[in-house]
Amino acid sequence: QKEVEQNSGPLSVPEGAIASLNCTYSDRGSQSFFWYRQYSGKSPELIMSIYSNGDKEDGRFTAQLNKASQYVSLLIRDSQPSDSATYLCAVTPKGATNKLIFGTGTLLAVQP
Amino acid sequence: SAVISQKPSRDICQRGTSLTIQCQVDSQVTMMFWYRQQPGQSLTLIATANQGSEATYESGFVIDKFPISRPNLTFSTLTVSNMSPEDSSIYLCSVEDLGTESYGYTFGSGTRLTVV
Numbered sequence: 001q002k003e004v005e006q007n008s009g010p011l012s013v014p015e016g017a018i019a020s021l022n023c024t025y026s027d028r029g030s031q032s033f034f035w036y037r038q039y040s041g042k043s044p045e046l047i048m049s050i051y052s053n054g055d056k057e058d059g060r061f062t063a064q065l066n067k068a069s070q071y072v073s074l075l076i077r078d079s080q081p082s083d084s085a086t087y088l089c090a091v092t093p094k095g096a097t098n099k100l101i102f103g104t105g106t107l108l109a110v111q112p
Numbered sequence: 113s114a115v116i117s118q119k120p121s122r123d124i125c126q127r128g129t130s131l132t133i134q135c136q137v138d139s140q141v142t143m144m145f146w147y148r149q150q151p152g153q154s155l156t157l158i159a160t161a162n163q164g165s166e167a168t169y170e171s172g173f174v175i176d177k178f179p180i181s182r183p184n185l186t187f188s189t190l191t192v193s194n195m196s197p198e199d200s201s202i203y204l205c206s207v208e209d210l211g212t213e214s215y216g217y218t219f220g221s222g223t224r225l226t227v228v
Contacts (some may be wrong), residue, residue, distance in 0.1 A: 034216050043204055044155070046216040087153060098143060098208065099170075100217060102154040 006103035029094025118220030135205035140185035
């Protein structure tokens with residue numbers, strides 16, 4: 001079992017729709033959770049971090065964390081073609097709070 | 113957010129040679145991290161570099177292959193030694209960014225390495 005799992009996609013959504021990206025992790029002791037966006041040929045850029053169960057909203061983005069079920073999700077409202085990118089989920093494992101373990105990413109394609 | 117300058121941005125190298133990648137941060141940071149992203153793969157942590165001490169390497173990575181220097185709190189280098197085509201990857205440095213509204217880690221622009 002991979003430590004951090006994501007559906008590779010592509011996830012295709014029409015412009016203006018809600019894109020839902022999901023991530024599961026195996027280490028129940030994981031403490032911090034991050035969503036990064038990576039455009040082709042570019043380095044990852046941080047979208048959001050979340051540490052507690054529940055929802056965290058920032059503009060069009062909402063991160064959701066459920067530690068009991070060991071999943072974290074990212075919702076993108078009013079999706080735009082410029083949101084088309086690979087979205088990487090990353091977690092910090094218990095006892096290694098400065099180490100990021102990344103999933104393989106979900107490719108999102110927003111259709112105009 | 114911290115700003116990281118990484119160079120070179122890309123290079124094509126002959127097998128058996130070495131390449132040194134540099135990262136300069138615009139603020140002092142305790143730890144710097146080096147990641148590798150192989151083609152079509154996600155990011156894997158190579159090592160953590162602290163100023164004044166030896167780098168800590170992750171399983172599967174060794175100092176002889178990936179020596180790291182950390183001479184001060186704003187600069188680090190990663191050398192990829194005795195390269196083979198399997199080393200063709202994107203190499204990224206990263207720092208813990210305490211200044212962001214949403215705490216996280218910032219990445220440099222990456223070095224795209226091709227070994228022929």
